[in-house]
Each structure stands twice: as structure tokens, then as C-alpha cells.
Amino acid sequence: xxxxxxxxxxxxxLTVDTMNANVKKVDYAVRGPIVQRAVQIEKELKExxxxxxxxxxxxxxxxxxxxGQRPITFFRQVIALCTYPQLLDDNKFPEDAKNRAxxxxxxxxxxxxxxxxxxxxxxxxxxxxxxxxxxxxxxIPSDPDNIYLTTGASDGIVTILKLLTAGEGRTRTGxxxxxxxxxxxxxxxxxxGAVQINYYLNEEKCWSLDISELQRxxxxxxxxxxxxxxxxINPGNPTGxxxxxxxxxxxxxFAAKENLFLMADEVYQDNVYAEGCEFHSFKKVLFEMxxxxxxxxxxxxxxxxxxxxxxxxGFRGGYMEVINMDPEVKAQLTKLVSVRLCPPAPGQALxxxxxxxxxxxxxxxxxxxxxxxxxxxxxxxxxKLTEEILNTVPGISCNPVQGAMYSFxxxxxxxRAINEAKAKGQxxxxxxxxxxxxxxxxCLVPGSGFGQREGTYHFRMTILPPTDKLKIMLNKLxxxxxxxxxxxx
Amino acid sequence: xxxxxxxxxxxxxLTVDTMNANVKKVDYAVRGPIVQRAVQIEKELKExxxxxxxxxxxxxxxxxxxxGQRPITFFRQVIALCTYPQLLDDNKFPEDAKNRAxxxxxxxxxxxxxxxxxxxxxxxxxxxxxxxxxxxxxxIPSDPDNIYLTTGASDGIVTILKLLTAGEGRTRTGxxxxxxxxxxxxxxxxxxGAVQINYYLNEEKCWSLDISELQRxxxxxxxxxxxxxxxxINPGNPTGxxxxxxxxxxxxxFAAKENLFLMADEVYQDNVYAEGCEFHSFKKVLFEMxxxxxxxxxxxxxxxxxxxxxxxxGFRGGYMEVINMDPEVKAQLTKLVSVRLCPPAPGQALxxxxxxxxxxxxxxxxxxxxxxxxxxxxxxxxxKLTEEILNTVPGISCNPVQGAMYSFxxxxxxxRAINEAKAKGQxxxxxxxxxxxxxxxxCLVPGSGFGQREGTYHFRMTILPPTDKLKIMLNKLxxxxxxxxxxxx
Numbered sequence: 013x014x015x016x017x018x019x020x021x022x023x024x025x026l027t028v029d030t031m032n033a034n035v036k037k038v039d040y041a042v043r044g045p046i047v048q049r050a051v052q053i054e055k056e057l058k059e060x061x062x063x064x065x066x067x068x069x070x071x072x073x074x075x076x077x078x079x080g081q082r083p084i085t086f087f088r089q090v091i092a093l094c095t096y097p098q099l100l101d102d103n104k105f106p107e108d109a110k111n112r113a114x115x116x117x118x119x120x121x122x123x124x125x126x127x128x129x130x131x132x133x134x135x136x137x138x139x140x141x142x143x144x145x146x147x148x149x150x151x152i153p154s155d156p157d158n159i160y161l162t163t164g165a166s167d168g169i170v171t172i173l174k175l176l177t178a179g180e181g182r183t184r185t186g187x188x189x190x191x192x193x194x195x196x197x198x199x200x201x202x203x204x205g206a207v208q209i210n211y212y213l214n215e216e217k218c219w220s221l222d223i224s225e226l227q228r229x230x231x232x233x234x235x236x237x238x239x240x241x242x243x244x245i246n247p248g249n250p251t252g253x254x255x256x257x258x259x260x261x262x263x264x265x266f267a268a269k270e271n272l273f274l275m276a277d278e279v280y281q282d283n284v285y286a287e288g289c290e291f292h293s294f295k296k297v298l299f300e301m302x303x304x305x306x307x308x309x310x311x312x313x314x315x316x317x318x319x320x321x322x323x324x325x326g327f328r329g330g331y332m333e334v335i336n337m338d339p340e341v342k343a344q345l346t347k348l349v350s351v352r353l354c355p356p357a358p359g360q361a362l363x364x365x366x367x368x369x370x371x372x373x374x375x376x377x378x379x380x381x382x383x384x385x386x387x388x389x390x391x392x393x394x395x396k397l398t399e400e401i402l403n404t405v406p407g408i409s410c411n412p413v414q415g416a417m418y419s420f421x422x423x424x425x426x427x428r429a430i431n432e433a434k435a436k437g438q439x440x441x442x443x444x445x446x447x448x449x450x451x452x453x454x455c456l457v458p459g460s461g462f463g464q465r466e467g468t469y470h471f472r473m474t475i476l477p478p479t480d481k482l483k484i485m486l487n488k489l490x491x492x493x494x495x496x497x498x499x500x501x
Numbered sequence: 502x503x504x505x506x507x508x509x510x511x512x513x514x515l516t517v518d519t520m521n522a523n524v525k526k527v528d529y530a531v532r533g534p535i536v537q538r539a540v541q542i543e544k545e546l547k548e549x550x551x552x553x554x555x556x557x558x559x560x561x562x563x564x565x566x567x568x569g570q571r572p573i574t575f576f577r578q579v580i581a582l583c584t585y586p587q588l589l590d591d592n593k594f595p596e597d598a599k600n601r602a603x604x605x606x607x608x609x610x611x612x613x614x615x616x617x618x619x620x621x622x623x624x625x626x627x628x629x630x631x632x633x634x635x636x637x638x639x640x641i642p643s644d645p646d647n648i649y650l651t652t653g654a655s656d657g658i659v660t661i662l663k664l665l666t667a668g669e670g671r672t673r674t675g676x677x678x679x680x681x682x683x684x685x686x687x688x689x690x691x692x693x694g695a696v697q698i699n700y701y702l703n704e705e706k707c708w709s710l711d712i713s714e715l716q717r718x719x720x721x722x723x724x725x726x727x728x729x730x731x732x733x734i735n736p737g738n739p740t741g742x743x744x745x746x747x748x749x750x751x752x753x754x755f756a757a758k759e760n761l762f763l764m765a766d767e768v769y770q771d772n773v774y775a776e777g778c779e780f781h782s783f784k785k786v787l788f789e790m791x792x793x794x795x796x797x798x799x800x801x802x803x804x805x806x807x808x809x810x811x812x813x814x815g816f817r818g819g820y821m822e823v824i825n826m827d828p829e830v831k832a833q834l835t836k837l838v839s840v841r842l843c844p845p846a847p848g849q850a851l852x853x854x855x856x857x858x859x860x861x862x863x864x865x866x867x868x869x870x871x872x873x874x875x876x877x878x879x880x881x882x883x884x885k886l887t888e889e890i891l892n893t894v895p896g897i898s899c900n901p902v903q904g905a906m907y908s909f910x911x912x913x914x915x916x917r918a919i920n921e922a923k924a925k926g927q928x929x930x931x932x933x934x935x936x937x938x939x940x941x942x943x944c945l946v947p948g949s950g951f952g953q954r955e956g957t958y959h960f961r962m963t964i965l966p967p968t969d970k971l972k973i974m975l976n977k978l979x980x981x982x983x984x985x986x987x988x989x990x
Contacts, residue, residue, distance in 0.1 A: 024799060024825070024826075024827045024830075025665075025729055025730075025760055025761060025762040025799050026664060026665055026729075026762055026799060026826065026827060026830050027827050027829070027830060028827070028829040028830060028833065030667060030729075031664050031665070031667060031830055031833060032663055032664055032665070032666050032667050033667060035663065035664060035833060035837055036833060038836060038837060038840060039836075040836060040839050040840045051619075073617065075610060075616050075617045076615075076616075077609075077610060077611040077613035077615040077616040078610025078611045078613075078616040078617065079611065080611055081611070082613075083613060083615050088584050088585045089585055091584045091585070092581040092584045092585035092588065095577050095580045095581045095584060095847075096577045096578055096580070096581035099581065099588075102593075104591075120566075120815070121564060121566060121567025122566040122567045122568065122569055122570070124566035124567070124571075124572060124815070125815050125816075126566045126572050126811075126812060126813040126814060126815045126816060127564050127565075127566040127567040127814060127815050128562065128564045128567065128814040128815060129815060130540075163652060163817070163841075163845070164841070164842065166840070166841055166842065167841070170841075174521055174524065174692075175515060175520050175521055175524060176514075176515055176520070176521070177521050178519060178520060178521050178522060195840075196840060199840040200840070203663075203837075203840075240514055240515075240519075241514075271514055272514060273514040273515055310513060310514050310515060322615075323615060324615040325615060325616060325617040325842070325843075326609070326613070326614050326615045326616050326617060326618060326843070326845065326846030326847070327614075327615060327845060327846065327847065328652070328842075328843075328844070328845040328846075336513070337513075337515065338513045338515060338516050338517070340516070340517045341513075341515050341516060341517060341520055344517065344520060344524055344525060347527060347528075347529060348524055348527060348692075350529050351527060351529045351655070351684075351685060351688040351689070351692075352652075352653070352655055352656070352659075353653065353655065353814070353817075354814075354815070354817075355817070356652070356815065356816060356817040356845040356847065356848055357815030357816065357817075358584075358815075358816065358845065358847045359845055
């Protein structure tokens with residue numbers, strides 16, 4: 013204080029100039045400026061502002077329930093029972109739901125889902141996850157000690173990236189990610205101060221992954237950093253491709269040869285729609301390649317309650333399985349996750365139900381299967397519909413949506429629009445998507461938020477709106493694109 | 502690959518030598534080696550291994566439900582209703598619970614708690630939090646835009662520390678924390694590569710905070726880093742003190758003078774037991790000090806669903822309020838939290854109920870108040886009991902447990918025990934606590950895990966076990982301490 017007792021005139025302790033520089037570099041397009049504008053527009057509509065549309069359709073994020081998908085009854089029954097165990101005496105709830113709830117509660121401290129769980133996750137849930145993986149992968153063993161429950165898949169991905177980030181300057185950890193990518197990866201890499209290494213998916217071949225491109229990208233990166241991690245999203249986000257077994261084998265061979273840690277983001281493992289496509293887990297392919305690979309290649313694979321047929325994003329449930337992780341590093345991982353105490357227990361319980369769903373003969377089986385199948389067939393239908401309608405629009409070309417929940421069509425933009433965008437300091441596809449939002453209420457994410465080859469433009473659109481609404485949306489988009497093209501030609 | 506196609510013999514990509522060096526420095530005593538041993542012992546007991554005790558009593562962590570505390574009925578009813586809205590037609594549930602659930606669901610995308618929420622948290626919950634703070638602080642306004650819902654308080658604390666961490670070498674951000682401290686702070690500081698600055702609480706004056714000690718600590722730190730943050734835990738963890746209004750005012754004055762960002766960890770705000778003690782929020786005191794302070798001092802304060810009378814740790818609910826944060830930094834904060842999409846929705850809903858609990862005249866009010874009061878009076882009784890019994894033991898001296906959920910008594914250890922511990926490479930109080938665990942099944946955390954003045958020894962013990970069990974535990978501890986002292990004298 014100065015002598016007269018007044019406080020010295022000083023600025024803020026924390027300003028953009030003095031804050032964490034890595035955080036400033038973080039970008040997250042899925043909830044970026046376009047979504048903020050969408051929220052504003054929704055408010056304006058509520059306040060009675062006139063718009064050329066009546067509602068905002070948010071096709072920017074894979075949020076199934078927000079788009080009207082109903083929760084799976086069995087899952088919610090069990091979570092309600094876990095939350096309020098007095099309902100265990102209620103005969104409105106089926107016995108299998110009660111059994112699941114009792115089993116989960118018995119694994120909780122004080123039989124309460126309000127107790128902290130172990131940091132790695134509830135024991136019985138980790139066992140159920142391991143059994144699920146083993147069944148899914150044709151009997152290849154899975155060890156519950158290798159399972160870590162997480163706060164959504166994002167949490168697991170960031171944790172593994174954190175462990176892997178080391179070195180300075182030219183020895184700094186490089187992380188190979190596909191372009192287009194899901195921006196959690198670029199954001200986490202920026203936050204951790206690791207080096208982002210781009211490898212491009214081949215749009216001409218339905219967003220497939222070429223090993224020669226991996227090789228090119230790796231060699232270029234070795235000039236300036238230490239590439240140690242290869243991230244794969246399969247089925248692809250935002251690009252919706254499903255990788256062939258051969259491709260996965262090639263990727264594993266590449267990782268082994270080049271000494272890369274593999275991170276397999278497999279949160280869309282149930283979302284495979286296209287004929288001839290099938291989900292192959294990296295774990296399964298790795299083990300089928302024999303001990304030379306299965307005893308060597310380090311792999312972390314991620315799953316979540318947020319996608320597939322359940323779409324329970326709000327619960328933030330997830331797991332990861334780590335394979336061939338150095339035991340000392342695993343001890344460090346276990347220590348690291350203990351600082352945050354535990355993932356949310358309701359999310360853990362939900363993850364348990366996903367991997368231990370009703371079985372034939374159990375009272376909830378038929379309803380469960382009916383609900384599950386309905387969601388997945390509707391998604392398959394909408395995937396096809398999206399591709400078909402978009403491809404009728406001159407200037408839009410869309411690869412088949414083989415899996416996941418998104419289309420990522422390429423758009424041709426008139427030179428004049430590109431120039432106007434650049435004059436405004438906007439990415440041309442951001443300019444396009446903003447105009448689309450203002451004129452039609454459709455909220456998409458511009459391709460620039462995911463990365464794309466220089467000079468190409470895209471957007472990501474979820475296939476989640478109900479079929480009738482999706483059709484309306486696609487037709488509005490068609491109209492908009494034609495008008496936009498005319499206006500700027 | 503070598504020419505014959507065999508893979509080169511290489512080690513792991515990720516080893517303790519090549520992993521993130523900051524992560525290696527992380528320590529988290531509350532779930533450290535002693536707890537791992539406790540879990541092992543529990544397994545051994547189950548397998549029939551003979552021990553001098555029948556069960557492990559985990560007094561290492563503030564986990565009320567695990568210690569037998571029952572959830573608040575109203576809270577669980579509302580969460581069950583939100584989870585399984587079919588129950589809204591069930592007349593077993595009171596109308597006020599149904600109204601709360603309906604209100605929360607209306608704020609969720611697709612009326613489902615399974616949808617992502619906005620990254621800052623559900624709108625109506627943030628409004629309710631702001632109203633709560635305003636009521637709590639005698640009408641001082643709170644702006645919902647300054648409220649961020651979090652995944653437990655830990656998440657908020659780490660996020661703010663992350664924003665504040667910048668610079669290199671002598672300009673690296675220094676973070677002042679009390680010693681003893683809650684190890685989330687030291688762990689996060691280590692992980693972020695910030696500089697930990699210790700200020701010591703005054704054990705002789707019931708763990709109070711002396712401004713002269715803050716001054717000493719700050720001046721020493723300025724020699725080697727850039728101190729920018731002052732963290733306070735009130736009521737104190739692990740030390741259980743409740744700060745006086747005067748002390749808080751002095752701390753704020755100090756932060757203003759020295760240009761420090763204040764972080765107030767106030768998760769135990771309802772846990773005040775001692776006569777003459779009262780909880781004062783930093784926010785309230787700051788605003789009562791007038792515009793010279795209230796318009797200037799940057800403050801983040803944290804709350805959680807895990808402590809107080811509810812003890813809902815597993816839900817990972819929490820919030821933070823930021824005051825006087827630079828608007829550009831706030832935009833960066835909002836962007837940063839968006840990368841993780843959103844805090845768990847059930848935890849957000851629970852946070853809402855904590856800040857918007859049943860009111861007089863509502864059907865659940867009486868039961869709620871009865872349950873709340875029962876928990877808080879039992880805790881007050883156990884706080885007193887713990888202090889009293891511990892102080893009857895020669896060689897143990899325990900400050901009054903004025904608040905929070907822990908006692909942190911000082912223990913006198915015989916020279917021979919200290920030497921034996923050192924020979925084993927163990928902290929002497931870790932040696933003591935390990936022996937206690939092996940011989941009596943009581944799991945405590947050694948003082949060395951929280952920090953303490955050189956040459957002093959302590960442990961942290963929760964006051965959460967049910968009264969009868971707590972008495973048994975305290976008497977076992979007494980016996981053990983006497984035996985231990987004899988053995989090593």
C-alpha cells in the first residue's frame with residue numbers, strides 16, 4: 013500500500029498476456045464461435061426476433077438425446093435403482109435391472125453410488141469391461157488390471173497424451189493425428205505443448221488411411237520433433253469411414269516398425285452402417301498378428317457411453333484399455349488418476365450396463381434389443397439418406413457415411429465468396445456456415461475446425477436429427493447452397 | 502523391420518525415463534501407498550488370512566457414504582426422477598422433488614440428463630448457484646455468468662491453476678499453499694510445472710494463518726519465481742481450523758497489496774462445529790471491504806457436492822465462482838472447459854439441489870432438515886470426541902476440530918522409531934501409520950503427505966466413522982500409540 017493507505021494502481025494478475033500460453037493456442041471448433049452464435053440466435057428467437065426460420069437445428073455435435081433420441085429404458089432403470097435404492101422394492105422394475113443395480117451397489121463403498129470409487133474405477137465394472145472386450149474380440153484375453161474407467165473418452169485420451177508428452181525443442185513429443193481430426197486431439201496437444209503431426213486421410217478413397225502418407229508425415233516430423241504417438245479414430249470422426257482389417261494391420265506394422273505408441277479412439281464401435289464394413293478393434297487385430305506384435309506394440313484404446321446406440325453423453329462414462337504398458341508407467345498412470353479421486357460413479361455404472369447389457373432369457377432382453385436395433389437402423393438409414401441427398405447438390409460431394417455419426421462433405425465455394433471471407437479474416441467454410449446459420453438456422457461445424465487439405469472446404473454435419481427433420485434440413489441446405497453459389501458467382 | 506522381416510529389438514516407447522517428468526513428481530498421499538496396502542489387507546482378510554483385527558477402518562479420506570452416512574433422501578429422489586422420468590407419474594415421490602426434476606430436465610437438451618450440457622454448466626443450475634451465493638453472502642450480488650460448474654471442486658481448482666501457470670525459470674508462476682495442505686494442490690502444481698511456495702500454518706494457535714508468515718514466504722519465493730497465486734482452504738483440510746473474519750480480511754488485504762490471485766477452497770462451508778466459529782466466504786468479506794478491494798482483487802472460490810452434510814463424492818459435482826476475472830481470460834476459460842464438453846450432468850443436478858434445497862412449506866422440508874441436522878450434529882459431536890480422546894494420550898496433541906472433517910494431531914515419536922524409519926527410507930510418520938495399519942487395521946494418512954514443519958510428525962484422521970466405531974478406533978489408536986512408544990523407547 014502507498015503511504016496514504018491507498019492501493020497501488022496495478023492491473024490484473026491474470027491477463028491474456030500473462031496467462032498460460034499453451035491454453036491460448038487451444039481451439040475447439042465443435043463448441044466454437046458458430047455454436048455461440050447459434051445459442052444467441054436461439055435466445056433472439058425466444059425474445060420474438062423475426063428470423064427466416066423457427067428453430068435452430070444443431071447438427072454440430074454428436075449429442076443424440078438433444079436431437080430427440082430416447083434413452084435405453086433398461087439403462088435408466090438401473091441407474092435410478094442405484095441412485096434411489098428404495099426402488100429395489102418396487103415391482104415396476106424388472107428383476108434383471110434390480111440384479112444389476114444390486115451388484116453395482118455392492119461394489120460401492122457403503123453400498124452408495126455417492127461414495128468415491130477406487131481411482132481406476134469400480135472393480136466389478138472393470139471386470140465386466142474386460143469380459144466384454146474378450147467376447148467382442150473373439151476370446152482374446154483382457155485383464156481388468158489394464159482397464160481404467162474415465163470421465164468420458166476425452167479424459168482417457170488426455171491422460172495418455174499427458175503421460176507421453178516430454179522433451180524440449182527437437183526432442184519434444186510429436187503426436188500424429190489424422191486430418192481431418194476430432195479437435196479434442198489438436199486442443200490437448202496444444203494445451204500440453206506437444207507437437208501436432210498431421211497425416212492426411214485420402215478423401216478420394218473414402219477417407220481411407222494410406223501408409224505412404226503416414227510415412228511421409230513421420231519423416232517430415234522427425235526433422236523437428238520426436239514423434240512417439242500415432243492416433244487413429246475408427247470409425248472416423250468427422251469423416252465417418254470404417255477402416256478395413258488390412259488397413260489396421262498395416263497401421264500396427266507401421267507403429268511397430270517406427271516405434272510409435274498407438275492410441276485407438278474406438279468410441280463409435282457399434283456405429284457401422286455400410287454394407288461390407290465391419291468394426292475391427294486394434295486390440296484384436298494386434299493379437300491376431302501373433303506374439304511378435306502382440307507382446308510389443310503399446311496400445312491404448314478408448315470407449316465411451318456417449319455414442320453408439322445409447323448416446324448417454326451427459327453421464328461422462330468411459331473406459332480405456334492399456335496394452336503392453338510398461339509396469340512402472342502403469343503405476344504412474346494409476347497415481348496420476350488418483351489425484352482426481354475417481355470418475356463419476358453414475359457414469360461408471362452406465363458404462364457397466366453398456367458392456368453387460370441384458371442377455372437372452374432375461375426379462376429386459378427383448379425391449380433392450382428392440383430399442384437398440386431401432387436406434388442403429390435409423391442411423392443407418394439416415395447415413396444413407398444424407399449421402400444421397402447431399403450428392404444431388406451440384407458443388408457438394410459426400411463420401412459414404414460408413415460409420416460414426418457424421419457426414420463430412422466437400423463443398424465447392426465460388427472465388428468471390430472465398431475472397432470475401434478472407435477479407436473478413438474468416439476461413440471460407442466458416443463464412444459459409446455462418447451464413448447458413450443466419451439464413452436457415454442450421455448449425456454445422458466448418459471443415460477448417462477439423463483440418464483439411466489446403467484449398468478444400470468442408471463441413472461436418474451429424475446424422476442425428478430425426479429422419480423427417482433431417483430431410484427438411486438437407487433440403488434447406490441444398491437450397492442454401494444453390495443460392496449461395498449463385499450469389500457469389 | 503530388418504531384412505529378414507523380424508522386428509528390430511527395441512524397448513518400450515513409453516518408460517519412466519521417457520515419460521512426462523512433471524507427472525513423475527506428482528504425489529497424492531490420500532490415495533498413496535498406505536491406502537494401497539489397506540486394500541491389500543482387505544483382500545487378505547477376505548481370503549481368510551488371520552489378522553489381529555476383523556476389518557480395515559478407512560479414516561484416510563473424506564468419504565462420508567463409505568463410512569455409513571446415508572444419502573439425503575430428497576436429493577436421491579430428484580436424481581432418480583431425472584434419470585428415469587417415468588417415475589414422475591409415481592405418487593411415491595413428493596411434489597417438490599418432481600418439480601425440481603422437471604425444472605432440471607427442461608434445461609437439458611431433449612429433456613434428457615444424457616445430453617451434453619453447455620460447457621459452463623446447465624443454465625438454471627448456474628442461476629440457482631448464483632442465488633444461493635447471494636443469499637449466503639447477505640445479498641451481495643452473484644452473476645450466473647461468473648459460475649462454472651465443475652467435475653468436483655478438484656476440476657475447478659486445476660483449471661484455474663492451469664490458466665495461471667506461465668513463464669520459465671525465475672519468471673515461472675509460483676503458487677502459495679498452506680502447509681499442511683490438501684495434496685491436490687501440490688500434485689497439480691507439480692503436474693503443471695508451477696512452483697510450490699509453502700506458508701506454514703501456526704499449529705500453536707490452532708492452525709491459524711499469520712500474515713507475517715505469508716510475507717516471509719512470499720519474499721523468499723520472489724528470489725526464484727514469480728508468485729501470482731495464494732490458495733486458502735477454509736475450513737481447513739487437513740487441519741480443521743475455521744478462519745476468523747479478521748484473518749480473511751487480512752489475507753485479502755495482503756493479496757491486494759502483493760498482487761496475488763486468490764483461490765478460496767470453501768468446500769467445507771457447512772462443516773463448522775466449534776462454538777464461536779462461523780463460516781465467512783472470501784467473496785462476502787471482499788465485498789464488505791468496499792469497492793477499493795471488491796473491484797480489484799481477483800478471486801476464484803470453489804464448492805462441491807462431496808462434503809458438508811451431503812457427502813455425495815461419487816457424483817463429482819462442483820462449481821466455481823470467478824470474481825474480477827479479466828473478460829478476455831474468462832473467454833479463454835470458457836473455451837478451455839469446452840474441450841472436455843461438460844461436467845457430468847447428474848453431478849450438476851445434485852449441485853443444483855444442494856444450492857436449492859427444500860424450503861419451509863414444501864413437502865420434503867421437514868425430512869430434509871431432519872436428515873441434514875442429524876449429519877451435522879453427529880459430525881460436531883464426533884469432532885469434539887476426537888479432540889478429547891486424542892488429547893488423553895501422552896505423546897498425542899490435537900487442536901480443536903473447529904470445522905471440515907479431519908483431525909490432524911501431532912504425535913511425538915521416540916528417537917529410535919525415527920531412526921528405524923529413516924533406515925528404511927520412510928518418513929517417520931509413514932512408518933508409524935504403516936505399523937498402525939498392520940496391527941490394528943486403522944488406515945490414516947501420515948502428516949508427511951500434507952507437509953509439516955521439519956521435525957514434527959502428524960497424521961490426518963477423518964471424523965466420519967459412526968460414533969461407536971469412532972470411539973473404538975480412537976481407543977485402539979490410543980493403545981497402539983502407547984505400545985509403539987514403549988517399544989521404541
